[in-house]
Amino acid sequence: MDIEFVPDTDGSTLRFRQLSGSLKDYRGRWCVAPRGSGGGEGSLITYRARARMRYPVPGFVARY
Numbered sequence: 886m887d888i889e890f891v892p893d894t895d896g897s898t899l900r901f902r903q904l905s906g907s908l909k910d911y912r913g914r915w916c917v918a919p920r921g922s923g924g925g926e927g928s929l930i931t932y933r934a935r936a937r938m939r940y941p942v943p944g945f946v947a948r949y
Contacts, residue, residue, distance in 0.1 A: 886911070910937040
């Protein structure tokens with residue numbers, strides 16, 4: 886599977902999408918934000934993805 890990564894202009898989000906592979910569509914993003922208001926409390930990383938299969942798959946198989 887080949888994946889392309891594209892950073893947003895704000896610098897806190899990294900988007901990705903599948904260029905080739907066995908899935909019909911696979912794309913998503915990672916977002917990084919400061920944790921807490923005082924600073925120095927770490928970072929919050931959020932990951933979101935969407936995958937679509939080329940063929941129908943029963944729900945119990947697709948969950949992991």
